[in-house]
Ligand SMILES: CC(=O)N[C@H]1[C@@H](O[C@@H]2[C@H](O)[C@H](O)[C@@H](O)[C@H](O)[C@H]2O)O[C@H](CO)[C@@H](O)[C@@H]1O
């Protein structure tokens with residue numbers, strides 16, 4: 580690496596990237612890997628807003644543009660994949676608005692915007708699209724993520740469990756790509772110290788089901804037990820409970836930015852209205868890699884994803900010339 584008066588040329592595998600400077604990143608750096616625009620807000624919005632608001636550097640990598648999504652805004656219905664096929668581009672704007680609501684300024688698409696296409700729900704023919712994320716070469720896709728890890732040097736990475744939380748192919752692939760990238764980064768000695776998977780404790784699901792049975796728009800109608808849901812983790816296997824209740828309004832604003840995906844009258848908002856911060860503002864994780872830090876309660880749940888990590892100070896990160904990321 581040559582420092583030519585602030586302009587640095589970084590040589591590494593592949594074409595050299597012209598770096599125009601160096602930026603200094605805070606001592607806490609969190610990287611989240613999500614499949615579609617909307618997952619970041621629905622699953623980890625309060626966590627992202629909490630860490631952004633408390634001075635950590637939050638980097639979001641989204642693997643697809645969400646081209647195959649539904650459209651809950653009638654005026655935009657013709658953007659769908661079967662007609663104008665412009666939903667992916669439109670969701671870039673929704674995602675930018677959601678990141679602004681969360682206070683997150685570092686967002687990238689894996690391999691660049693449009694590199695990988697939304698695969699659609701499991702078993703659909705869209706899974707076979709040549710650019711479908713479900714068809715991605717694991718090492719190529721993981722290589723894009725390692726580039727972000729090299730630049731940002733996150734101590735904590737968040738993604739989904741092996742089932743992608745609820746079985747969507749892009750979520751399963753995001754898990755596989757993220758975990759492969761952690762392996763490749765470890766070979767370079769730059770792997771995150773801790774890797775968490777998003778989770779929902781069984782006790783929270785049980786409490787939610789009980790509440791829903793009394794509400795008119797029960798989204799879980801006919802479901803008697805949390806065991807019937809395609810997600811849920813025994814409380815004893817949860818490692819962290821992140822309380823971002825002070826950020827629940829930011830999370831709701833970010834979700835509302837994804838208007839094509841989350842209807843304005845969604846049950847998510849009605850339960851938030853009933854429960855406020857506790858529902859919208861608390862998010863849970865299992866720990867897949869690394870040592871659990873100090874915690875509390877019957878299962879020793881951490882209240883900080885950086886718990887137990889010896890922070891190594893700020894990180895001087897090469898800034899790629901515009902458009903080279
Ligand atoms: C939260 C999430 O992962 N959303 C994905 C998901 O959306 C589902 C899909 O539209 C399905 O047809 C609906 O019945 C379901 O309610 C939605 O959650 O899959 C989409 C297509 O891959 C994706 O664009 C969306 O972000």
Ligand SMILES: [Zn+2]
Pocket residue numbers: 614615618747750
């Ligand atoms: Zn998703």
